[in-house]
Structures are given as structure tokens and as C-alpha cells.
Amino acid sequence: xxxxxxxxxxxxxxxxxxxxxxxxxxxxxxxxxxxxxxxxxxxxxxxxxxxxxxxxxxxxxxxxxxxxxxxxxxxxxxxxxxxxxxxxxxxxxxxxxxxxxxxxxxxxxxxxxxxxxxxxxxxxxxxxxxx
Amino acid sequence: xxxxxxxxxxxxxxxxxxxxxxxxxxxxxxxxxxxxxxxxxxxxxxxxxxxxxxxxxxxxxxxxxxxxxxxxxxxxxxxxxxxxxxxxxxxxxxxxxxxxxxxxxxxxxxxxxxxxxxxxxxxxxxxxxxxxxxxxxxxxxxxxxxxxxxxxxxxxxxxxxxxxxxxxxxx
Numbered sequence: 001x002x003x004x005x006x007x008x009x010x011x012x013x014x015x016x017x018x019x020x021x022x023x024x025x026x027x028x029x030x031x032x033x034x035x036x037x038x039x040x041x042x043x044x045x046x047x048x049x050x051x052x053x054x055x056x057x058x059x060x061x062x063x064x065x066x067x068x069x070x071x072x073x074x075x076x077x078x079x080x081x082x083x084x085x086x087x088x089x090x091x092x093x094x095x096x097x098x099x100x101x102x103x104x105x106x107x108x109x110x111x112x113x114x115x116x117x118x119x120x121x122x123x124x125x126x127x128x129x130x131x
Numbered sequence: 132x133x134x135x136x137x138x139x140x141x142x143x144x145x146x147x148x149x150x151x152x153x154x155x156x157x158x159x160x161x162x163x164x165x166x167x168x169x170x171x172x173x174x175x176x177x178x179x180x181x182x183x184x185x186x187x188x189x190x191x192x193x194x195x196x197x198x199x200x201x202x203x204x205x206x207x208x209x210x211x212x213x214x215x216x217x218x219x220x221x222x223x224x225x226x227x228x229x230x231x232x233x234x235x236x237x238x239x240x241x242x243x244x245x246x247x248x249x250x251x252x253x254x255x256x257x258x259x260x261x262x263x264x265x266x267x268x269x270x271x272x273x274x275x276x277x278x279x280x281x282x283x284x285x286x287x288x289x290x291x292x293x294x295x296x297x298x299x300x301x302x
Contacts, residue, residue: 023198025190028235028248035257035269036238036246041203051200067199108269109280112257127189 009090010054014079017055018088018100019063021071024124033074035115038105050102050114052076054090057098060122066096072124080117086110179233180221183247186237187214193239202241208264213237213245216258216266219292220249224299231299250298258291266291270298 005011022037040048053063060073081088086104093099105111187210194204217234224232235255236248243262250256253273260266268291270281286294 021199023239025186025238026236029233030235030251034236034238034246034248036236036240036259037198039241041201041241071199108257108259108282112269112271112280127185 009092010057012054012078012088012090012100014077014082016078018052018076018078018081018102019055019058019060019098019121020050020052020074020076020118021063021067022074022124024070024072024127027072027120027124031120033115033118033120035108035112037074037118038111038114039108048103048105049091050105052088052100052102053096053098054100055098058096063098064122069125072120073122074118075121076114076118081114084110084113084117086114179225179229180217183217183221183234183237184214187217187245190237190239190245197239198241200241202239203243203262205239205245206243206262206264209240209243209245209260209262212260212264212266213247216247216260216291220295220299223292224296228299249295250301254298254301256294256298258295268294270294 020037022033026034026037028034038050040050055075064071064073078088081102086102088100088102091099091101102114105114190205191210193202196202197204217237220232220234232249234247234249235251236246238246238248240246240259244259246257246259248255248257255271256268257271258266258268265285266288267284267286268281269283272279272281283290
């Protein structure tokens with residue numbers, strides 16, 4: 001795996017793992033993730049960029065801590081992302097050196113294919129009882 | 132608890148838009164898993180509708196950036212359409228095939244819409260109501276050697292119910 005840094009960014013190897021938070025509503029009853037977890041706001045232009053975190057630059061806990069406590073964590077491999085025809089690259093942001101983007105997913109089908117190769121790493125907390 | 136989602140459809144007929152029985156349009160290869168209602172099916176199907184209503188209640192409370200990636204809050208029209216669709220499926224299919232008619236997910240979409248999913252591999256469907264209440268779907272069939280995806284952005288109620296029936300009544 002080549003992790004060489006160029007201009008402050010890491011090369012993403014096929015063996016690299018990527019984290020994606022998902023809202024608890026996106027957990028299907030069969031334990032998989034609804035592809036809505038990969039949809040973007042309609043205002044996103046010009047090309048969709050799906051945010052993920054590079055696993056070796058963060059931790060599951062740190063990734064989940066960036067959102068309210070109603071999220072679970074999905075994990076997928078860079079190899080699977082590329083096999084589907086998408087690209088993934090490291091794009092650090094202020095405050096998140098692990099930030100990466102998946103590029104090329106432009107349709108619902110693309111999002112469904114990404115969801116199919118995503119595994120649940122951390123389940124979201126259960127909804128509070130409202131009885 | 133309050134079931135907010137139900138209020139969106141109060142005073143309207145469940146059958147106002149879906150005008151024909153969708154069960155008649157399932158493909159010729161479809162098989163009905165449960166051909167007759169069982170004594171407990173009504174009680175059971177009520178429970179999944181309660182679960183679905185609770186999901187919609189949760190979704191209705193979401194604000195901007197609810198997904199932590201900049202998602203738009205769900206629109207009232209999307210929630211109302213999703214609620215009506217769930218009640219329709221519950222009423223039409225729930226008595227015939229309780230297990231299969233229960234959605235796999237009732238989920239918000241980052242564009243302000245709602246998505247409801249039925250089925251598990253190899254046959255699944257995700258029906259979405261966009262922020263203006265327009266229905267569309269993604270149908271996934273992995274039964275053959277080639278996985279097929281049928282993506283439709285705008286479809287009639289009849290077509291949506293036909294596609295849900297294809298999943299619910301296929302085992």
C-alpha cells in the first residue's frame with residue numbers, strides 16, 4: 001500500500017478503509033444500510049462529492065463524535081469503491097485531516113451500489129422509548 | 132405518544148389516489164407467500180404501521196444538516212406522501228402478506244424527501260417521495276446472473292403500488 005504524501009494529502013491505497021456516518025433511520029431492519037445514507041442535498045454542484053473519513057487517519061469514535069449521538073458508522077474499502085468505478089481521494093479539511101471524498105456517484109443506483117459494499121461498523125444508539 | 136405523521140393524512144381517504152388494486156398487477160411469476168389472512172395478521176400489521184409512524188415522527192423533527200453532511204430537512208409534502216403510501220400498503224398488502232409488506236426502512240433523504248424500502252436481496256425496492264411529494268423508485272433485482280437496477284424519478288401511484296406488489300409478493 002502506498003501511503004506517500006503529496007501536497008499534504010495521502011495516497012489512498014486499495015486496502016484503505018473508509019468511514020461514513022449514517023443516521024439511525026438509515027439502518028434497515030435486515031441490518032444493512034439504506035442507500036439514502038449516500039444521497040446528497042439537491043444543491044450540491046457541480047459534481048457530487050461524498051464525504052468519508054480515512055480510517056487510518058481517525059478512529060470510529062472520533063468520526064462519530066463529529067455528529068449528534070443518533071448516528072451509526074459504516075465502513076467500506078477503497079478497493080470496492082474503485083471496483084464500482086468511482087474515485088476516492090484524500091481531501092483534508094480544517095479540523096478533519098481524515099476527510100476524503102468519493103467522486104462519480106451521480107445517480108440513485110450509484111448510491112445503492114455504494115450501500116451494498118458498506119458494512120455496519122458501529123450501530124447507532126437505539127431510539128429512546130417514547131411510551 | 133403523539134403520532135404526528137398520521138395528522139398529515141387526517142380527513143383524506145387512503146384510496147383517494149391509488150385507484151386500482153395493485154395486487155392484480157403483480158407479474159405472472161409472482162407468488163403470494165401468505166394467501167389467506169391469519170387470525171393474528173391484523174394485530175401484527177398494526178404493529179408495523181405503528182413502527183413506521185414512529186419513524187416518520189422522528190423524521191419530521193429533523194432540521195437542517197440533520198445528516199451532518201448538509202442535508203435539507205424533510206418537507207411536509209414528502210412526509211405526507213410517505214405517510215399516505217405507508218397506510219395504503221398497510222391496508223392493501225398488510226392483510227395478505229404481513230411479513231413481506233413491512234418496510235425495511237423509512238428514512239429521510241438529504242434532498243428533503245423520504246425513502247421507504249421493501250424487500251431483501253435478491254429483490255428490493257426503494258420508493259422515494261421528493262420534497263414536492265412526487266413519487267419515484269429504484270427497483271433492484273439480483274435473481275439473474277446480472278444485477279439489474281430500474282431507476283424512475285417520477286411514477287404514478289398505480290405504478291408505485293405495482294412495483295411494491297412485485298417485491299412484496301415475490302419470494
